[in-house]
Amino acid sequence: MATVYLPVQPIEGMDSAERAEALDAETWRLRRPLSLQSPQDVTKYYYPRITHPETGQVAIVGDTTEEVRISPEVDLTNMLALLPEVPQEEKDGLVMFIDANRGGTVAFGQLIPSTSEQLTQEEAEALGWLPDPIEP
Amino acid sequence: MPDIAKINAVAIADIEKVDGILAANIEKVNGLVFSTAPAFVGLLDTYTGAAAGYSTRRLASSATNLMRIREDSGDTETDIGYDSNGDLDTAAIATHCGTANGFVVTWYDQAGSNNATQSTSSSQPQIYNGTAVITENGKPAVQFDGSDSHFTTSYTLAVTTTSYSGFIVSKTTNAAAQQILIQGGRTHLSYSSSNQLASFIGGAGTTSPSAVGTNQILAEYIYDQSGTTVSIYANGSLLASQTRTGSSNNFLRIAKANDGRFNLDGVMQELVIWPTDQDADTNRTGIESNINNHFAIGNLPNPTSGLLFDYPDAAAAYSVRQLANTAPLSMRVRRDTAGGTGDDDEADVLFDFTLTDPTISLDSRINNPSAGVASTTLGEFLNATGYTDVDNLTVVADGFCNNWYDQSGNGIDAEQTVPGSQPQIFDSASPTDLITVNGKPTIYQGGLQSATITPLAQPNTAFVVNKLDSLKGAVLLDGKTSGNRNLINHGGGPVQIGMYAGSTTVRNTPSDLNQRLYSVLFNGANSEIWRDGTSITTGNPGTASSDGFSINSIFNGTIDDGDNIQEFIFWNSDQDTAGNRSGIETNINTYFSIYT
Numbered sequence: 001m002a003t004v005y006l007p008v009q010p011i012e013g014m015d016s017a018e019r020a021e022a023l024d025a026e027t028w029r030l031r032r033p034l035s036l037q038s039p040q041d042v043t044k045y046y047y048p049r050i051t052h053p054e055t056g057q058v059a060i061v062g063d064t065t066e067e068v069r070i071s072p073e074v075d076l077t078n079m080l081a082l083l084p085e086v087p088q089e090e091k092d093g094l095v096m097f098i099d100a101n102r103g104g105t106v107a108f109g110q111l112i113p114s115t116s117e118q119l120t121q122e123e124a125e126a127l128g129w130l131p132d133p134i135e136p
Numbered sequence: 137m138p139d140i141a142k143i144n145a146v147a148i149a150d151i152e153k154v155d156g157i158l159a160a161n162i163e164k165v166n167g168l169v170f171s172t173a174p175a176f177v178g179l180l181d182t183y184t185g186a187a188a189g190y191s192t193r194r195l196a197s198s199a200t201n202l203m204r205i206r207e208d209s210g211d212t213e214t215d216i217g218y219d220s221n222g223d224l225d226t227a228a229i230a231t232h233c234g235t236a237n238g239f240v241v242t243w244y245d246q247a248g249s250n251n252a253t254q255s256t257s258s259s260q261p262q263i264y265n266g267t268a269v270i271t272e273n274g275k276p277a278v279q280f281d282g283s284d285s286h287f288t289t290s291y292t293l294a295v296t297t298t299s300y301s302g303f304i305v306s307k308t309t310n311a312a313a314q315q316i317l318i319q320g321g322r323t324h325l326s327y328s329s330s331n332q333l334a335s336f337i338g339g340a341g342t343t344s345p346s347a348v349g350t351n352q353i354l355a356e357y358i359y360d361q362s363g364t365t366v367s368i369y370a371n372g373s374l375l376a377s378q379t380r381t382g383s384s385n386n387f388l389r390i391a392k393a394n395d396g397r398f399n400l401d402g403v404m405q406e407l408v409i410w411p412t413d414q415d416a417d418t419n420r421t422g423i424e425s426n427i428n429n430h431f432a433i434g435n436l437p438n439p440t441s442g443l444l445f446d447y448p449d450a451a452a453a454y455s456v457r458q459l460a461n462t463a464p465l466s467m468r469v470r471r472d473t474a475g476g477t478g479d480d481d482e483a484d485v486l487f488d489f490t491l492t493d494p495t496i497s498l499d500s501r502i503n504n505p506s507a508g509v510a511s512t513t514l515g516e517f518l519n520a521t522g523y524t525d526v527d528n529l530t531v532v533a534d535g536f537c538n539n540w541y542d543q544s545g546n547g548i549d550a551e552q553t554v555p556g557s558q559p560q561i562f563d564s565a566s567p568t569d570l571i572t573v574n575g576k577p578t579i580y581q582g583g584l585q586s587a588t589i590t591p592l593a594q595p596n597t598a599f600v601v602n603k604l605d606s607l608k609g610a611v612l613l614d615g616k617t618s619g620n621r622n623l624i625n626h627g628g629g630p631v632q633i634g635m636y637a638g639s640t641t642v643r644n645t646p647s648d649l650n651q652r653l654y655s656v657l658f659n660g661a662n663s664e665i666w667r668d669g670t671s672i673t674t675g676n677p678g679t680a681s682s683d684g685f686s687i688n689s690i691f692n693g694t695i696d697d698g699d700n701i702q703e704f705i706f707w708n709s710d711q712d713t714a715g716n717r718s719g720i721e722t723n724i725n726t727y728f729s730i731y732t
Contacts, residue, residue, distance in 0.1 A: 041482050
C-alpha cells in the first residue's frame, strides 16, 4: 500500500470540495458505472477525502498500488470534463489506456494526471493536513 | 442406530414396503421426530376478524390467490398466488405478461369475500411494466396512475354503528394534489394537497400537522365509534385526532373519491381493515410490527418490546441484534465478488425473525437490493455455503456493511460510502457463517459515521460491545466535529481504555483482547467508565457535547478501528443515576454472554 494525498484545486463552477467529491465519484464509476448503479446504492466513492483544517481545501486519500477494476461498461465522459487542466494528449492517452483495460484492472497510480499535486504521508503531515485528533 | 437395532442387517432393498407412507403415519417409530414445515401464520391469522385484507403478500393461511391480472397484449387474465415465502408470485406474473403490461383486475380480499375489483380496462391499476413487476422498497406494489385507476368493493363502512381500523402501506408521487387512499361516503383517509395525511368523517376533517413526504409510509385510520373519535397515524406515530360530527355509511372505494376525483398518484402494497378499534384492543402496535417486518418501511419509534422499550429514549442504537420490535432493519450490505458477476451490489438486511432473539444471520431476509439481484436471503446474496447461488455469482462474495441502521427511531443511520473503509461482516474464506465474536455476529474493522446532529449536551451515556484483536490505539466512538466529541478509545502506553470530551483523555485501566462491554458516562467531573459492569475509571474528560456518531472512526472520518464492534447504544441522559445502567448491562450481557 502506498498512500497518496491528492489535494484538489477548484475549477470554474466547483470549489475544491465539490470537485474532489465529483472526481472520487467518477473514480468509483470506473468500477461501477452509473449504468450499473441503483438509486438506493450507498457506496458512491472510491477513496476517503479529508479537509485541510485551516484552508478548507479537500484532498483525496488514494493508494497508488491499488488495482482499480475497470468495468467493461466504463464511461469516461464525466471524468474527462472534470480535468480541464490536463493536456488533451494526456486525456487521449487515458482514454486509450482505460479502453485497453476494460474488464481488467489498472493501478490507481497510473490514473493520476501529471497535473495533480501528490503528497506522501509525511509531506501531508508537514503541510498540516493531518493534525493528531486523538490527543487534543 | 441403537434405537433401530431390530432392523440391523436388513437391506434397504428389502424395506421398500414403506415407500409412500406419510411421515405422519409412522408413529410407531418411537422417539423419532419428523420435521415438517411450520404451518403458515399470517397477519389475519394472528389478528382475526378483519373485514377486508388486500396485499401483495399472503396475509392468511386460508388465502389462495392474491390478485387477478390482465396482460394488455391479448387481454388474457389469470389468477396470481404467492411463492414459498408468501410473497406475490412475481414469476407467474412475468410468465403471463411476457413483454406486455400487466394490470390488476381483482385484488382479492384475503379476509373474506369483499374483493376489490375494476372491470374497466383503462381504470385498472398496473402491476407489471412489460419487463418487471413494479416494486416499492423492494416489494411488489400496485401502481395507481393519478388519473382514473382505482378499485371498488361491496363492503360498506358503517361509521354510525361500527368502529374501524385501517392500515395502508402506500406512497404518493405527487406532493401537491389531494389523493384518496380509501373512501366510504363522507369518510376517507387521503393525502392532502399540502402532502399532509388527512382524514374526514361525517362533516369534519383533520390533517397531520406537517407533510408526510413522498416516501413509502404505513398510514393508519383508527375510528372509535363509541367515542366518535378518529385518529390518524403514520409509521406508528399519532399525527392527529378528530371527532365525528355527521353520519356517513357507504361502500369502500380504493384510490379514488366517490365523486370521481382525487385519484391516487402512487402505489399501494397493502390495505387491511378491521371493523373494530385495534388501538383499544391493544393490537395496533403488533399489527404495525407485522407490517413493518415485511415491508421494511423503516426503523420506527415507539417500540412496545425490546431493550429500547425497557430503557426508552435512546438517541441512537446500532446492533447486530434487534433492539426494538419496531426496528426490522439491521444494516445494508455490499457484496464484493472481486469483479465477478454481481460485484458491488447492495441490499438491506433484516433481522432473522425466526430466532428467539432476532439477529442478523445468513437466513436474514434481504430487501431493496440493487437492480438485478434475485436473492431473498443474505446467504443467497453472498453465495454462502449451503445457500443457492441465485444470482449466479460463481464465487463466494465478501460482505461489507455500508449502512448500520439506527434502531432508535431517530433515523441517525451510520454510513460508509467508501468501499475500502466499510466494516466487513462476511468473509468468503469462511463461507459458512457471518464473522462472529463469541458466537454472535460482528462488524469487523472499517468505520461508519452518522450525519452531524444538533449537539447532545452532557450528561450522555454510551454502551459499546467491543473486542480488540491486537492491542493498539483505536477509536470505538467519537463525535462528528472537533468541538463536539464524546470519545471512547484505546490509547496511550500501555494501551488503556479511555474517554475524552473536549478537555483531557481520562484513562487508567489497561485494555485487553477480551470481548468487553464498556459503559461510559460523559458528565463532566462525574464521568465514569465501567467495564463488564464494574467501575474502572472516574475523572473529568471535559464537558463537550456530542454532535453525532463516528463508530470505529475518528470524528473527521479517518478510520482508527477497534476491530470488532457488535453493539453501540447512546442515551442523551445519565443512565447510571436513572438507575438503568445495570439493567442495560444485564440485557446486553444476557445476549452476548460477555462476562459471568
